[in-house]
Amino acid sequence: MKEIKISIIGFGSIGKGLVREIIEKRDFLLRKGYDLKVVAIADKNSSEIDINGLDLANVLKKEEYSYNKTALDIIYEVKQDIMVECTPSNIIDGNPGLSHILAALNSRINVVTSNKGPFVVAYDKIIESADKNNVSIGYEATVGGAIPIINLIKSNIRADKILSIKGILNGTCNYILTRMQKEMLDYEEALFEAKELGIAETDESYDVKGIDTASKLVILANSLMKMNVKYTDVKVEGITRITREALELAEEIDCTIKLIGEVNKEERLLRVAPRLVPFNHPLSVGGTLNVIMLNTDIAGEITITGRGAGPKETSSAILSDIINIADERL
């Protein structure tokens, strides 16, 4: 039996969703030989700590936590194998996530994260710190939610060079465009519906302006294609000006409109833009689905689709990173 002690820094929808999955999967994981213990959780101002493992069902019920220790206090003081970082994404300076991740790595704690910000601003620095300290960092959850794109490329198509990646990387935009086309809604109407259903955030701009898609492209380009690019290298156009009439015009020629993120190594091209996609093309997936199409030198085209966001789906990626690290390091 492997004991895995983790802390969860950032206890919002992802952090709590992860705890729910850990509770749900406890017996399954024990049978496989993994004893997952959450020794600390922290939100912005407070925390809950138990070095022998928290009573998770109880933690979920609480509205206030017992301690005022900060994320950094927990990283420095609580003995743990893996720090799971789930604070809000900030692509300007990466913080607070970046400082948490670097502190953990430099304290020889492995890291798993769903937070895009640190990887968009400091990919190289993070990887260097992990290597230098001989610990691992898992970031599958930063791109494509439940779609195992990063681990797929890192552990399966290992002899291939990735020439280009194209895809739908934001479920909110995909939902809005799908509804506009299917129900002949205006952009504002579809956005309103997405908010009502909790698919879009209260502040939707990150998604609909293409910023989220562009951030994910930067992570893919740097980590899977060794392109060494920054957010400002991406040409970004969102979906805010797409009209219902444009979707009608597209439909008349058997196409739909999708917000596509595209990176091409040879052309050094990074672009997020609405594009005409034929209905019968593999990238033409609807609703909140995400889809990623790789083009590699040996395998050619590979397309993978799945749920791109949501606490449960993202937990799938986080848990698999945790187990990979347990196998490798613990």
Place this chain on the structure above:
Amino acid sequence: MKVKMKLELKDEPGTLIKALLPISKYGGNIVYVVHDREKKLPNGNITVQISIEANKDQVREIKNALEDEDIGILSIDEVKLIEDLAFIMIGHIVDTDIKDTIDRVDNTGFAEVIDLNLKMPNIKKESSARIIIRATGKEEMKKCVDLINKIANEKDFVLIYPLMLETQNERD
């Protein structure tokens, strides 16, 4: 020699015959004709592939005769003579002088707007257009796309290009 031609025809009765006549007239021997009415070009026309046996002079004469009949030759032996691109544009298309937009493409000499489909919901809102551009080859189409990008930048249009810019002649 054997030559493969891809022609563009209107989806109307009698157009195929019109395309085949010049071939026999100039002594070409038709090997096969593939007529796919399902696969339409963005402008609604259909394509037909014809393989013929003919010598160089005959091919030249056939080509001229087809052009006189106004039949579009998309390619001869896989060499494309025509590139089509269908894309969508959103913005204040009419107010920003739609004629100027079209003229600038047409005035290149190597590209022209062959179809424009405009939808205007109401005066305040932005309108949307589907435009088909025809250019005389791949390089020319690239230049034309650069020009369209420039115009869009000046007039603040959103451009929605096909996922694959190259595969526009046939939407397959």
